[in-house]
């Protein structure tokens with residue numbers, strides 16, 4: 083049976099929802115603070131109503147989360163939540179708690195029920211169980227390998243299967259962790275994880291006189307110390323705790339990226355390919371949706387010659403912690419963890435997005451510093467095309483004031499003329515509709531550049547591909563995609579792309 087394999091994108095706000103749909107999502111998932119207890123959700127009820135209307139007008143789907151693990155005090159809120167859900171008419175409701183699940187089944191039988199990844203569904207037996215309870219879709223745990231997934235798919239034909247394809251990984255069992263609660267009073271099991279496992283930890287020593295000293299590791303003394311951890315019943319096994327001049331990163335998982343194995347997921351007929359990241363920017367939403375949309379469509383057109391590298395190159399332009407295949411090939415290995423660095427790295431930045439067209443002018447909202455002379459790369463939601471536009475003048479769209487530079491936090495509306503672009507405005511507007519995003523190169527230091535290349539090499543190693551070759555190919559593909567459409571039309575020898 084040919085399955086659709088929906089691209090499911092996170093929608094952490096109304097803008098992100100619209101961006102996801104514009105850049106190719108088949109469906110989005112969202113929540114409201116009250117309904118999912120995801121405190122960081124930017125959705126009001128009105129936003130959600132508008133979002134649902136927008137999604138349905140575009141012929142796409144929206145699923146809402148209700149994936150709290152309910153305590154007694156939450157039960158009294160359920161009738162209101164469920165009535166709200168019935169009014170909103172989403173295409174599905176995502177739940178983890180069996181009690182909440184059966185309550186919704188009973189009181190809103192018309193709603194399709196999805197089982198959240200937090201229910202830790204990892205076997206065909208459990209999928210069958212949820213099917214018997216009336217679930218129409220199960221999101222499998224990230225801990226399921228491809229071999230297991232294949233078997234589940236073969237055995238469980240009459241229920242939809244959703245798989246995490248891209249995004250942050252959890253050091254615990256899919257959010258079953260109290261670390262974030264302990265450190266930040268934000269409960270991972272209520273969908274509000276603060277990612278405390280990736281924070282920056284440093285070793286301190288308490289001296290006998292009660293004073294506490296930071297253990298300062300630097301390039302002169304780094305070979306003088308070795309910290310070893312011993313577990314009570316394994317006296318002969320010492321686990322080394324490594325700290326360098328930046329800190330220690332014993333719990334910093336890399337980000338999941340199954341782009342190189344997307345063909346396998348499509349081949350076996352996974353119904354829904356889920357991207358994590360409701361709290362990430364619309365820039366992340368756009369780039370990820372565009373890369374996976376084009377990759378899925380290209381595979382459907384020509385399975386034999388499908389190649390992930392062009393799309394992977396796009397994903398590498400995003401800030402990331404290094405990519406890993408996670409549990410895809412079985413258990414996690416040491417390359418799934420980033421021991422060197424905990425922060426995200428990337429050599430491109432979100433510059434801003436088009437919020438309006440006024441005649442031939444783009445009205446652009448900046449999200450990063452922009453100076454005159456900067457070249458912004460506008461990414462079209464159509465195919466993998468992009469257009470480079472040099473910012474000759476920065477004109478305030480509201481006051482007509484001119485600036486030489488605007489800083490990141492200002493969120494200014496600036497006017498960008500397109501008169502030098504060799505394309506008629508109608509075509510340009512089609513190529514870059516409202517909400518199209520733009521990026522700019524980020525000049526990162528030598529050390530960070532080195533880390534970035536290390537992450538890239540490590541991913542190549544995990545894929546079993548020649549290091550140098552894969553690095554070169556990623557970069558070549560990246561250049562090719564960026565220059566597909568030139569602001570001059572392709573051969574002026576003076577615009578940024580041609581140069």
Ligand code: SF4
Pocket residue numbers: 251252253254256257258259260261262270275276277278279280
């Ligand atoms: S703090 Fe880390 S390990 Fe805990 S739930 Fe969040 S991502 Fe998972």
